[in-house]
Amino acid sequence: MSASVIDFVATEARFGAHNYEPIGVVLSRGEGVWVWDTEGNRYLDCLSAYSAVNQGHCHPKILAAMVEQAHRLTLTSRAFHNDQLAPFYEEIAALTGSHKVLPMNSGAEAVESAVKSVRKWGYEVKGVPDGQAEIIVCANNFHGRTLGIVGFSTDPETRTHFGPFAPGFRIIPFGDAAALEAAITPNTVAFLVEPIQGEAGVIIPPSGYFAEVRKLCSANNVMLVLDEIQTGLGRTGKLLAEQHEGIEADVTLLGKALSGGFYPVSAVLSNIDVLGTLRPGQHGSTFGGNPLACAVARAAMRVLVEEGMIENAARQGARFLDGLRDIRANTIREVRGRGLMLAVELHPEAGRARRYCEALQSKGILAKDTHEHTIRIAPPLVITTDQVDWALERFAAILTQDFS
Template identity: 95%
Template structure:
């Protein structure tokens, strides 16, 4: 049976668990900012696989590194050393200014690893009584889908009917430094937070928030854990989103763009002794730090810097944001963003954002709705000014469209 004879969407529905509701397009090829469906239609990718394809689809230098390494050695497990892991450690530490690195695979694994590590640090270094460690998180957070993580989600769709959940988490409002100060106790070991809440609809905290957060965490010997899995590696126009306020996290979580979309790679980065509490046998991953992952990640980081993608994200993000703000449409409640992490929030009376995303598909743009009323826009960091303007024309037409 040839691919042309297969109804891909119907086959997915018949055999697959119904845990996603994708836009009705079947993609088969990608290059740079563009993707093509099985019928040959071209689309500008304005999701970038939730920022995992920041370097653009099928970047040739990352592809070459992956193919070369795949011919040599793909997996050893951490039972043995390999000749790529040390180089990955050295290069990611130099890029981010980190002192210790724990390699994992998915973003959720990085979050779980950080939770384990800060709890262990709390007991062995800070002196929190065993079993009493507290981690503060924010309402409307999104840190992954594992059981440990969804237990402190405030989204009913994420945590409903998956309990019971592990204790030890306090939930406070995002962007409220006073709430953080009030929530901290002698047993608080960490504050886990996204610099910008992506899944919540690209929610940006007030100016000065993270400066105050950093002060509070330092004063109370609390580890500031920044989940930069979406915001990191150039997405917001800086290498790390923390740089917008000139702060430094104690623990930084990276993933998604760390491999340019070729392979699941994540990392926990630490600037203190949090990761130093781990001993052989206490945490690990068969695939974490494997040579193929390390070679791919090294190439992904290299092109990000050498090709000026971070600076381009800042330039094109400003152009995109200004263009979105210039759209005069009664449907728009708010436009917000930083770098190439953007969102258009619609008025409730405009209807669900999904229908606008479906209309954009018909105009050659793939974007994704979130939380009913918000359209997220996050193209690869290699997008050009002409491509931004092309997208803005189609977004303006769609956002002023009458769906009644």
């Protein structure tokens, strides 16, 4: 690293909490699939800010919408109406087929809001005894970092020394419909699950799993809550990952790419039964649904559809997946993915995935490791065929390299 990069990193270390372990690059500019560091080196972004930048870095139409709205009105709070919220509701409902929308800011806030809402529905509509509502979740889940959420995580790193935690959650294996059926009780109000477990290493459930899940939830009057904060908005080659099995969730959570990386925007999408239980004063957010956020989100959704990014994700994702599977390397245990949500899992004896990510950086690719031995690959949905092929050459060079 150059002196200036070392200075940036050292200053972060001196003043910042050490709750991240970034790859050793300091970025200063982005455009489309590319980012540049402070030294002028260009990299293909294969993380997309954990799928928040599906539309590509600094998309000009989203930028224009943000700048225009920032000149007009940024924040009113929900104490007053604003002229961007109603169109945002209308457009996101039309896009996703939802009936009710609750706007929030971060993905974690959307998850917390959904937990509150399905519990309230359970008490007021389903008739669960007060204080007895149960929500089923999956092992190796990742739904955020707030205290309520880490309480039902199975990752020791996210839980240790943060308790005590709230009760009311039951943990089952991911991808096991029989386990879900066995866990449901009369007090079960919801099943909260990711369509694909992203942080766990892009874990894809067995075919037919979600069709069976949908049947079980419907039969037992349990709300199916799909956390599509990473998988949604085109990442898997469909608008929503649920569409791969032709199902509809009762509650869908969106965030990240809902703003194209410009601003924190999230949303709880649901039916009237669940969100219809909320009354004035019972839930809210000062910034949730603000005019700047709504204007940005409207532009982000519009370009996603109008520019064919979802279809491109399916097309380029298949090419990327096939290309990764064609790499003959003793280091690779498994390659998996759907759309442009991909992962290369390494054999444990190949060593930590982080060193492969650091080697990829030297080849002009930024990717991120997860769960010790997995490289996660998620470029912006605007990636081209030539860029996929360029990336595959570099992945092949690194994955066949001997690091021993």
